[in-house]
Amino acid sequence: MSNSLYEFGMIGLGVMGRNLLLNMADHGFAVIGFDKDTEKAKALETSATAGTRVKGVVSLEEMVGQLQRPRRIMMLVPAGKPVDDVLESLRPLLEPGDIVIDGGNSHFTDTLRRVDGMKAAGFHFMGVGVSGGEQGARTGPSIMPGGDQEAYSHVKPMLEAIAAKVNGEPCVAYLGKGAAGHYVKMVHNGIEYAIMQLISESYRMLQAAGLNNDQLHQVYKSWNEGELQSFLIEITADIFLQDDDKSGKRLIDVILDKAGSKGTGKWTSQEAMDLAVPVTIIDTAVSMRSISAYKDERVDASKVYAEPKLPVSAETKLFIDQVKDALQFATVMCYAQGMAMLHTASSAHNMDIPLAEAVKVWRGGCIIRSLLLGTFYEALKSAPEVPNLLLNKAVAEIVKSKEHNMRAVIVQAAQAGLPAAGFMAALSYFDAYRCETMPTNLVQAQRDYFGAHTYQRIDMPGSFHTNWQHH
Ligand SMILES: NC(=O)C1=CN([C@@H]2O[C@H](COP(=O)(O)OP(=O)(O)OC[C@H]3O[C@@H](n4cnc5c(N)ncnc54)[C@H](OP(=O)(O)O)[C@@H]3O)[C@@H](O)[C@H]2O)C=CC1
Numbered sequence: 001m002s003n004s005l006y007e008f009g010m011i012g013l014g015v016m017g018r019n020l021l022l023n024m025a026d027h028g029f030a031v032i033g034f035d036k037d038t039e040k041a042k043a044l045e046t047s048a049t050a051g052t053r054v055k056g057v058v059s060l061e062e063m064v065g066q067l068q069r070p071r072r073i074m075m076l077v078p079a080g081k082p083v084d085d086v087l088e089s090l091r092p093l094l095e096p097g098d099i100v101i102d103g104g105n106s107h108f109t110d111t112l113r114r115v116d117g118m119k120a121a122g123f124h125f126m127g128v129g130v131s132g133g134e135q136g137a138r139t140g141p142s143i144m145p146g147g148d149q150e151a152y153s154h155v156k157p158m159l160e161a162i163a164a165k166v167n168g169e170p171c172v173a174y175l176g177k178g179a180a181g182h183y184v185k186m187v188h189n190g191i192e193y194a195i196m197q198l199i200s201e202s203y204r205m206l207q208a209a210g211l212n213n214d215q216l217h218q219v220y221k222s223w224n225e226g227e228l229q230s231f232l233i234e235i236t237a238d239i240f241l242q243d244d245d246k247s248g249k250r251l252i253d254v255i256l257d258k259a260g261s262k263g264t265g266k267w268t269s270q271e272a273m274d275l276a277v278p279v280t281i282i283d284t285a286v287s288m289r290s291i292s293a294y295k296d297e298r299v300d301a302s303k304v305y306a307e308p309k310l311p312v313s314a315e316t317k318l319f320i321d322q323v324k325d326a327l328q329f330a331t332v333m334c335y336a337q338g339m340a341m342l343h344t345a346s347s348a349h350n351m352d353i354p355l356a357e358a359v360k361v362w363r364g365g366c367i368i369r370s371l372l373l374g375t376f377y378e379a380l381k382s383a384p385e386v387p388n389l390l391l392n393k394a395v396a397e398i399v400k401s402k403e404h405n406m407r408a409v410i411v412q413a414a415q416a417g418l419p420a421a422g423f424m425a426a427l428s429y430f431d432a433y434r435c436e437t438m439p440t441n442l443v444q445a446q447r448d449y450f451g452a453h454t455y456q457r458i459d460m461p462g463s464f465h466t467n468w469q470h471h
């Protein structure tokens with residue numbers, strides 16, 4: 001094989017594709033990238049580190065022709081039709097045994113379909129989740145590969161080289177069969193939505209307690225130096241210091257409160273509903289992004305329904321500490337819901353996801369990286385079959401130590417009329433999950449009353465129906 005050939009090819013030189021490819025080049029791999037936009041192909045070369053071997057082209061044929069066999073090609077294009085379009089253009093150029101990786105946020109059912117289609121044509125196709133955003137892609141993302149093991153063996157050295165490292169270990173591991181890579185990434189994003197929602201609610205609570213942007217910066221910065229340490233808290237602290245060059249104000253104060261989304265959080269909720277796994281904080285986060293879009297209606301409603309004018313707390317320092325504990329409590333619930341979903345999905349979709357490995361891969365490089373993941377990793381390593389992290393002793397200790405302040409914050413937020421649906425969902429989930437006897441016996445009675453749907457009894461086996469109208 002000629003040395004002039006490239007070791008890895010990338011299709012789509014946008015935010016993720018460009019940075020991931022440059023990261024590979026920085027680790028000594030000869031890489032070539034394709035984008036239909038000439039400027040992006042040129043920008044790839046101009047932003048490469050001196051001494052690295054990087055080429056940008058605007059012809060897919062040229063890129064494929066200059067790759068070592070079996071070809072290793074990743075695409076980082078928007079999910080959906082663009083991925084199918086790329087595969088359609090690529091297939092006539094490939095040879096049997098070539099490996100194609102979709103590193104974008106594709107829906108796992110699309111990935112399963114593409115795996116089958118590519119396999120029938122003699123090619124390897126893998127769905128690989130990548131997280132870390134622009135900076136992570138460039139310097140060390142978290143990488144979630146799944147599916148074709150043979151294909152993985154061909155790209156493993158590269159993925160391990162470019163991934164983030166925690167304690168010297170790369171944040172990449174084989175995460176299961178089929179579309180497991182994209183599945184784990186989808187749930188990662190669901191957790192991401194949920195934690196972001198909680199942090200935004202904590203921001204509103206602290207504002208209500210009178211904190212200005214400098215004080216908010218200080219609070220989140222100090223939280224990031226303790227048990228709440230995480231990427232999302234770290235960037236939150238930074239955000240409050242950012243000036244806006246257009247208005248002279250802090251940028252956060254001129255950003256419209258309508259949250260966008262590309263769909264992965266919604267997919268997590270939809271899929272969790274199908275699996276009958278409760279991920280209530282993720283559901284709430286998706287709904288809160290939806291309600292945020294109703295800006296005009298919210299403005300109208302705010303004139304109809306005045307905010308209760310009650311202060312959140314008489315003592316600011318105490319309240320900040322309570323919010324901190326509540327945030328930690330609720331964040332644990334987010335991970336617990338996400339991991340419970342993966343636990344069920346692993347067998348329901350025949351993916352065999354190694355849950356401890358998934359958590360290990362999230363410890364560095366990704367958007368939901370946090371100190372807590374170390375505790376969860378130890379928990380899942382010692383008891384991989386535990387259906388819910390809340391059943392682990394070390395996790396339970398954290399939850400119990402924060403429970404009192406969680407309840408105190410919910411009471412204050414409710415009295416002050418603050419939107420705290422994420423926090424409330426977290427506490428409600430906890431209170432239902434730890435409830436030995438739920439009031440759902442009444443739901444069963446109602447179902448049987450109006451629809452003869454039958455019920456089970458606590459004192460004898462079997463299925464029963466009662467002719468309720470006669471009572
Ligand atoms: N941005 C992020 O933080 C993260 C993104 N992702 C996922 O990675 C994927 C890529 O995202 P990102 O890099 O941000 O997106 P960008 O929009 O920055 O880049 C997408 C690239 O895909 C190219 N492209 C679009 N359509 C086609 C097509 N039909 N054929 C060929 N190329 C096409 C675009 O080319 P052109 O502009 O020239 O049309 C562009 O270069 C998405 O699935 C995204 O969800 C995953 C993790 C983090």
Ligand SMILES: O=C(CO)[C@H](O)[C@H](O)COP(=O)(O)O
Pocket residue numbers: 105130131132133189192260261262263264265367
């Ligand atoms: O995958 C990601 C991070 O992990 C992307 O940044 C994702 O696009 C974020 O989702 P959304 O745009 O829906 O907020």
